[in-house]
Amino acid sequence: PKVVFSGIQPTGVPHLGNYLGALRQWRKLQDEAAPDDTLLYSIVDLHAITIKQDPSQLRQWRKEMLASLYAMGLNPDRAVIFCQSAVPQHAELMWILSCNASMGYLSRMTQWKSKLALPSNANPLDPSPANKAALKLGLFSYPVLQAADILLYGTTHVPVGEDQAQHLEFTRDIANGFNHLFAPSPSAPLLVSPQTILSPAKRVMSLTEPTKKMSKSAPDPRSRILITDSKEEITKKIKTALTDSTRGISYDRESRPGVSNLLDIMYYMDESVASSPEALAVEMKDVSLKALKEKVAETIENSIKDVREKYEAVMNEEDKHDGYLAKEAEEGATRASKLASLTVIKVKEAMGMI
Ligand code: TYM
Secondary structure, eight states, X not given: OOEEEEEEOOSSSOBHHHIIIIIHHHHHHHHHOOTTOEEEXXXXXXXXXXXXXXXXXXXXXXXXXXXXXXXXXXXXXXXXXXXXXXXXXXXXXXXXXXXXXXXHHHHTOXXXXXXXXXXXXXXXXOOOHHHHHHOOHHHXXXXXXXXXXXXXXTOXXXXXXXXXXXXXXXXXXXXXXXXXXXXXXXXXOSSOOOEEEEOSSOOOBOSSSTXXXXXXXXXXXXXXXXXXOOHHHHHHHHHTOOOOSOSSOOOOTTTOHHHHHHHHHHHXXXXXXXXXXXXXXXXXXXXXXXXXXXXXXXXXXXXXXXXXXXXHHHHHHHHHSTTHHHHHHHHHHHHHHHHHHHXXXXXXXXXXXX
């Protein structure tokens, strides 16, 4: 049987990059799961605090993320949906793994370097004062916590966007290194090496800077569409999306990143519009950019309006019965914790701590 695990940070309502790159895949795996498969989807608040968070904001964002997951069709009867910080084994296994994680390897990870806004060739272990002040231990060891998340459950499959591929590679290396040291025999590994599942839309780009990925942390809110945006907001954001002054429509991610991103978004939101983003470009080759944008906005609206409506319904329910979302997540955490403790016990036994 499969064990599927994935996580998302509670940093507000998810955007189309999260949706196309990960969440839609989460739902597909849930809908196609066999009865004995296990699915776990976590709101990774311990990861979120690697950068400064305001407590009341974080509380609100956890709630919004939970409501977003339910609105997407993720179902607590079929998947274990929980907040990471409610399952103490994540932090516990992280410590154990960190005793075997190489600083050199971690210093080559790109995600946290981008969070520090360091140039990609900067050495994070550089002891200059500016660097030392900015650098937090938790941010540095972020990938070890992510490896713990995954390895705690014997995960076989991890659906993520492309930006997480490096962390998954790291996770496999940590698992193999750990097994090498502590597994009783190579045929009985303690930790399962997981497979990465990249969705077809693995890298959705920003609407305002289409050479960068769409991200929650970009300062310009027009750079991303949230899955709860109204029709008017969607139309406005697509209208102001950066394109180019070439006539007609064509697909080329290098020379026409803005137009290609719009074609990608339209195609992946509704694959019935064409057989590929390139084919969609051929079909629309004589159309104006303005008309393309109208079509893109309409396609987005049609495929996510159900999510927006369901989100509103879930939030209304929460307003009527305060704590309903928290209670659901607590049940998820109890189930997750039971599963996680099995791995922690095995690991401790193998290491001589039980
Ligand atoms: P996070 O919260 O940044 O993003 C959640 C998921 O959305 C994907 N994603 C994208 N996909 C395509 N295009 C984009 N522009 C885009 N932006 C985001 C991400 O790849 C991710 O799948 N470290 C993780 C969270 C995490 C995790 C885990 C994931 C913690 N533990 C264990 C998997 C397994 C993160 O920050 O994702």
